[in-house]
Amino acid sequence: MQLETNRLKIVSFEAELFMPLYQLFCGNETVMKSAFKGRKLTKKEFLEVLSNDFILKDEEQIGFVSVLDKNTGDFIGFTGLIPCDFLGDKNDLEFGFVLHQDHWGKGFATEIGQFWIDFAKNELQKHRILAAASPHNHASINAIKKLGLTEVKEITTKDRGSRLVFSKEF
Template identity: 40%
Template sequence: MLETIRLRFEPISPKHLEDAADMFCTNNRVMASTLKESVFTRSEFDSLLHTDFINEQEPVFGFRCVILKESNRFIGVSGIHKIKYQDKEYCEFGFILNDSHWGQGFATEIGHHWILYAAETLQLDQIIATVSPHNLASRRVLEKLDMKYMDQVTSADRGDRIILGRTLS
């Protein structure tokens, strides 16, 4: 089981589906600085579920639900994805947290987890994360995790992104 001291990472399941849909489809504050930089339609969310969410125990890459252990409550999504920027393939970790859980150290805890997982379990040499240039709080989290500026890119589906990376070996 993937977990930290306070959090568990679970495949998407019916018990968390509506909480995830609510965050992606109605929470403008959260979605303004993530993925497509706006809320999703339900159809877009359903498509994302089928392409980017893990729904089984075994798969490595994709979004998992972030569950607060003490309450068994959905607080966001996180995971590692394979992604291509400027003709180079990377493994990227990311997190999207419901705004009611911002500022409590969860993003840093999640980042530590995925960096350790990438180094020890996946045996990667490098991990990256991307952030909107306007999302200063998330950029500070990534810098606190010893991730360094690599580049800034613009993609059709995610807009402007700053790439930060960390060597793991």
């Protein structure tokens, strides 16, 4: 998968992205405290996420992908669409984004979110999209609300802890 927004390239896993992803997942406490398990992952956990959840073939559409700066090629973070049943529908998809802190506050989260909303609606013919964020991650919550998603409920998951669930109908 290689797709684009105005400023970003969204790409499936490539070998040269292993180290930037590994450093983000396993070495970046600042970013990971509000993502996934609320902590850095172990190498084993990271390898499981990489093999189970990342898009490894270009024709796949559901899973995690890397985000690169279109002009410089710099690694910005990762994003993706994943199946979820937060609202009791196994056909729902959740979009998310985890960005390196060097790229916070530049509008990338909103740009990525709009990309997934358009993709889910136009390419996948979905009728709604969901997003979930830690109640303490105010920047993500603001980006999600800016995209027109509405808070539906708070849930607690085994792996991710407390999350606010947001929804947007098309």
